[in-house]
Amino acid sequence: MYTVTEGNVRLDKSITDNIEDLSRARAKSLIEDGLVLVNGEKKKPKYDVKIDDEITVEIPEPETMNVEPEDIPLDIVYEDDDVLVVNKPQGMVVHPSAGHPNHTLVNGLLFHSPLSTINGTYRPGIVHRIDKDTSGLLMIAKNNHAHESLSQQLKDKSNIREYIALVHGNIKENSGVINAPIGRSKKDRKKQGIVEDGKNAVTHFKVLERFGGEYTLVSCILETGRTHQIRVHMKYIGHPLVGDPLYGPKNTIQGNGQFLHAKKLGFVHPVTNEQLVFETPLPEIFEQTITKLRNKYKIQ
Template identity: 65%
Template sequence: MPSKYQIQVKDEKGRLDKFIAEEINDLSRTRIKELIQDKNILVNGKSAKVSYKIQSGDQISVTVPKLKPLNAEPEDIPLDIIYEDQDVIVVNKPQGMVVHPAAGHPDHTLVNALLYHTKDLAASPEGFRPGIVHRIDKDTSGLLMVAKNSKARKSLESQLAHKTNKRQYLAIVHGNFGEDAGAIDAPIGRNPYHRKKMGIVDNGKNAVTHFKVLEQFKKYSLVRCQLETGRTHQIRVHMAYIGHPVAGDPLYGPRKTLKGNGQFLHAQVLGFKQPSTGEWLEFKVKPPAIFEQRLTELRRNK
């Protein structure tokens, strides 16, 4: 059954979408926009635009249809597979691809492509993320390890939990550094004022990022970040926290930044023990062309 809400505007002001987001905490702005466009949100019995300015006395009705259960289906999408054996797949995820189906991204994900590539993926409790033991953001490129069976899943998850694997990222960040290296130890949790953001919060989960400055340019720097923990948006949040947000980051960075397809963050190195043999495996991939292009320009203008 759909959920229904009746809201009367008293003395509030502002846009319709923002008002509803504040009134109904479970709805994201993106979801609210979809509901408005589908005429599931009515003002005084009529459809309205997202930008409608609410007025005192407005009667707003909100109908939230029940979302269809997520179900990953195979899709013939090209994959850049770096390594594969009977237990694991190492894939170089392109910038712009979501790792697994989620609300707003029901298909065309890495999982959809993996299901077309192989029938051997470790089952997941949710059903829509088989094989996935860790993630990188949609607009972050680079290496991911994928489990092909339950034994491999347990091994890889244990390595992540005990911090025995290796995950290094390249990032172009704003500003220059006075030090060559450092460590950021600051707890990360959901930003209480912005649903889509994470932040440094007192009751957040322990998060540690080590960084090394590789090159410095005019207004930007190239850094290597190594994860000790793996929190959502960890590098993006931590670098912004110390005053060096990742270039191109639409969520945590400034508007005036390097032109690209999102944040200039690339999972360059991935290392772990092979689940069956215990052999150490390590892989390294180059950043995408847009990343290399911007680096070349920064070096030229150094």
């Protein structure tokens, strides 16, 4: 339940603005199902809320998903008894959710190996994530000891996570640091944005190539790991990612989503204490796009 502090807003939008991780469509569905009361009464989604209205929202428990192992081909870069390093392709979701109950990386991993249980049923073994249309390296924990160690390294900012991104525009600086807090966008709940009360987020970038003032290839090193961090930070400085359907312009190079690849990953092994560093090449469509840009702008 919450009390309205901003009036003259549709009921479904008010609910979305006040309850995290609830889409406008889901809010409308709850209203139509009679699970939302305004001052104890049912209203329509288009009802304009008034200041001091008491809104009660009943969210039913989600149906339990069975996460089934699936024989999905995996590009395993490294594996031992404690950890896995996987090169995730574009288009693959990392773990099951309501919208993606199967065919995820986790489904494939469960078929291949035992995984840590710290993150529960839907995210076994998953220490960190990358977006569906971002490709590249992920570290996976096969047991709880490994999971705790790898998670702590993320918190301590002691591991290595380097991404390659193709962005719009000409970044004039050769390198820089973007330090801007990230949280859920106040305007669009599906997006992240730069918000005052967001979580600390720091991205280091370095220019690798420039293409005629229209595009720039950059290396991004994450100091923190917020949702959509590189995508949001690059848009914030005026250079959104090429192909990004959420944060980029409509007039862009078409690919399989944003041109963003987790190229380099490094961490200390949770048992041997050995420093491990892995690299993986860009996906074919990313490499082809860069080659076309080099040819177009005669870059050798």
